[in-house]
Amino acid sequence: MEIYLPVAEMSVHWLTILGMAAAVGYLSGLLGVGGAFLLTPLLIFYGIPPNVAVATTASHLTASSMSGAIAQWRRRAVDLKMAGVMLCGGFLGSAVGVYLFGLLHRIGQTEIVVSVGYVILLGTVGGLMLDESVRTLRAAQLGTPPPLRMRVHHNWIHGLPFKLRFKQSRLYISLVPPVALGFFVGILSSLLGVGGGFVLVPAMIYLLRMPTGVVIGTSLTQIVCVTAATTLLQSVSNFSVDIVLAAILVVGGAIGAQFGVRMASRLRGEHLRLLLALLVLAVAARLFIGLVTTPDDLYSLAVGS
Amino acid sequence: MRALVVILMLLAGASAAHAQDLVSGLSQDQVEINSSYAGTSIVVFGAIEGDDPTPAAPKDVVVVIRGPETDMTVRRKARIAGLWINRDQMKLGGMPAYYYLASPRTRPLDKIASAQTLARYQLGLAYVTPQRIIGTHHPEKAEPFRIAAIAERARDGLYAQTQDVEFLSYSLFRVRIPIPATAPRGEYTVEAYLFRDGTVTSAQSTPLYVDQKGLERRLYRFAHAAPFVYGLSAVLMAMFFGWLSSLLIRQQR
Numbered sequence: 001m002e003i004y005l006p007v008a009e010m011s012v013h014w015l016t017i018l019g020m021a022a023a024v025g026y027l028s029g030l031l032g033v034g035g036a037f038l039l040t041p042l043l044i045f046y047g048i049p050p051n052v053a054v055a056t057t058a059s060h061l062t063a064s065s066m067s068g069a070i071a072q073w074r075r076r077a078v079d080l081k082m083a084g085v086m087l088c089g090g091f092l093g094s095a096v097g098v099y100l101f102g103l104l105h106r107i108g109q110t111e112i113v114v115s116v117g118y119v120i121l122l123g124t125v126g127g128l129m130l131d132e133s134v135r136t137l138r139a140a141q142l143g144t145p146p147p148l149r150m151r152v153h154h155n156w157i158h159g160l161p162f163k164l165r166f167k168q169s170r171l172y173i174s175l176v177p178p179v180a181l182g183f184f185v186g187i188l189s190s191l192l193g194v195g196g197g198f199v200l201v202p203a204m205i206y207l208l209r210m211p212t213g214v215v216i217g218t219s220l221t222q223i224v225c226v227t228a229a230t231t232l233l234q235s236v237s238n239f240s241v242d243i244v245l246a247a248i249l250v251v252g253g254a255i256g257a258q259f260g261v262r263m264a265s266r267l268r269g270e271h272l273r274l275l276l277a278l279l280v281l282a283v284a285a286r287l288f289i290g291l292v293t294t295p296d297d298l299y300s301l302a303v304g305s
Numbered sequence: 306m307r308a309l310v311v312i313l314m315l316l317a318g319a320s321a322a323h324a325q326d327l328v329s330g331l332s333q334d335q336v337e338i339n340s341s342y343a344g345t346s347i348v349v350f351g352a353i354e355g356d357d358p359t360p361a362a363p364k365d366v367v368v369v370i371r372g373p374e375t376d377m378t379v380r381r382k383a384r385i386a387g388l389w390i391n392r393d394q395m396k397l398g399g400m401p402a403y404y405y406l407a408s409p410r411t412r413p414l415d416k417i418a419s420a421q422t423l424a425r426y427q428l429g430l431a432y433v434t435p436q437r438i439i440g441t442h443h444p445e446k447a448e449p450f451r452i453a454a455i456a457e458r459a460r461d462g463l464y465a466q467t468q469d470v471e472f473l474s475y476s477l478f479r480v481r482i483p484i485p486a487t488a489p490r491g492e493y494t495v496e497a498y499l500f501r502d503g504t505v506t507s508a509q510s511t512p513l514y515v516d517q518k519g520l521e522r523r524l525y526r527f528a529h530a531a532p533f534v535y536g537l538s539a540v541l542m543a544m545f546f547g548w549l550s551s552l553l554i555r556q557q558r
Contacts, residue, residue, distance in 0.1 A: 002341060002342070002343035002486070003340055003341065004338055004339070004340055004341070004342045004343075004486070004517075004521055006517060006520075006521045006522075006524040006525040006528070007524070007525065007528050009487075009489060009490070010486060010487050011342055011343050011344070011486035011487075029554075059539045059540065059542070059543040060543070062540060062543035062544060062547065063543040063544065063546045063547035063550065064547065064550075065547070066543065066544050066546075066547025066548060066550075066551070067547040067548065067549075067550035067551035067554060068551075069547075070547070070548060070551040071551055071554070071555070108378065108380050108391050108394055109390075109391060111391070112388070112390050112391065116388070224544075224547075228540040228543075228544070231536050231539050231540050231543070232533065232536035232537060232540060233536075234536070235528065235532045235533065235535050235536025235539065236532040236533055236536060239528055239529055239532060241528070241535070241536060241539050243524060243528070243535065243538065243539050243542070244340075244524065246539050246542065246543065247542060250542065250543050250546040250547075251546060253546075253550075254546050254547070254549065254550035254553075257550055257554070258550070258553055258554060261554050291388045291389060292387055292388060292389070293389075294384075294389070295382055295389055297453075297456075297457070298381050298382045298383075298453075299379055299380065299381055299382075299449075299450065299453030299454075299456075299457065300379070300380050300382070300391065300457070301377055301378070301379055301380075301453070301454050301457040301458070302377070302378040302379075302380070303375055303376075303377050303378075303402065303489075304375060304376065
């Protein structure tokens with residue numbers, strides 16, 4: 001059951017990798033996230049070189065976001081103009097991220113940047129989600145209507161120049177925030193190997209004030225394009241995409257997602273969000289412990305020039 | 306460099322007209338990595354030929370296989386602001402990517418020859434040394450990094466030292482050497498040394514090639530020769546499966 005990965009230059013139990021991808025695919029179908037924040041650490045833990053794991057997870061994300069995006073396109077729940085504007089920043093961010101990734105790899109600081117980045121990102125997002133879902137659940141128990149989300153009245157964003165009308169989102173806002181958001185998520189995607197959906201979605205709702213109905217579809221479209229660009233750039237500049245590994249991940253993810261989607265229709269939204277929040281926090285805690293506890297071996301080895 | 310030493314040794318052995326010579330061979334001189342490759346092993350066998358002038362003197366055969374030379378960067382973590390971060394680093398140039406030494410079952414390596422002799426031929430894990438050290442002008446500072454690199458490789462199963470050389474008769478020996486799946490591609494050298502009374506009296510070096518084959522080789526080449534097309538095919542494959550998955554999800558509903 002071993003299969004040799006030509007770029008990672010190692011052989012793996014393909015069933016184990018397929019199982020990991022299916023488990024992550026199940027969760028992403030269940031919770032509506034890409035799941036790369038789980039898959040990348042899992043692959044690294046298995047022994048896949050971190051640069052290959054980060055780069056190859058991008059194609060897993062392309063596939064899982066693609067299937068979600070198609071469903072949203074059919075419902076016409078995608079603001080293509082907004083996605084296009086964000087992509088301008090996204091492609092640039094992805095290029096910067098790939099460059100930074102190569103640089104960090106050469107100076108040997110990939111691990112720390114990826115770990116700290118994950119801890120900050122997952123800790124913040126997980127904490128916010130936990131807070132929100134617990135509040136909603138408690139409100140439901142007491143029978144009171146869920147508390148209104150924090151509303152920033154007419155924020156600074158409306159004062160920025162280069163305004164553009166987004167018909168589908170019923171917005172008339174500056175180009176700067178969506179481009180900046182796209183740029184930031186592009187960096188995250190290529191540097192940390194995550195899709196960034198859990199940053200994009202809240203930012204689009206609370207910062208850009210897009211209607212919730214088009215947020216998911218637009219963010220998925222954005223992720224498909226940015227991860228596709230990341231895969232291309234990683235292949236060209238770092239030669240770190242393993243196509244055999246990508247195939248296993250993509251197939252496993254697709255299988256798992258089928259079951260996840262089925263399960264999701266049986267659970268309540270608040271419960272799902274609570275589950276996701278706990279999962280995200282657990283990963284953050286695990287990585288944080290790894291950063292602060294004294295390692296068994298102070299030395300690490302990188303082979304090749 | 307090392308091959309040259311071995312050749313010189315061979316010439317020296319021949320010119321000194323020793324009564325005994327070492328002859329050895331490999332079960333295969335090529336290891337092919339295909340899609341189901343999970344590592345393999347090769348058998349090194351050989352014989353001590355000729356009359357033994359001094360039968361009483363102890364004689365031993367040491368077999369060592371070294372992988373292609375590679376640069377290793379060793380980093381040492383230090384606690385900075387509560388976090389463990391890579392700080393000092395040392396580049397060890399020209400280390401064998403794979404190293405496996407086998408000595409006879411009857412005697413441990415350090416009883417076969419003096420430390421000086423073993424160090425000269427880099428026989429034994431303790432004596433695996435880089436060709437050059439980049440990062441310091443003081444070799445003693447690189448020592449902990451060298452030891453750490455060897456330990457790390459040993460943990461990964463890529464450096465090992467065993468007592469697996471088996472004598473089938475008075476002069477016939479055999480040893481099975483594993484080539485793990487993580488051993489890199491490239492040219493390996495298999496060296497067999499005959500020791501008498503603590504000195505090398507005969508040696509033989511045979512190359513062994515480990516290389517990807519068929520689809521694996523083509524994919525690796527593809528990734529490096531046409532990276533854009535390669536990346537594009539990864540993207541298209543991912544998109545295709547995403548589309549397929551969305552069809553399946555729709556059918557469920």
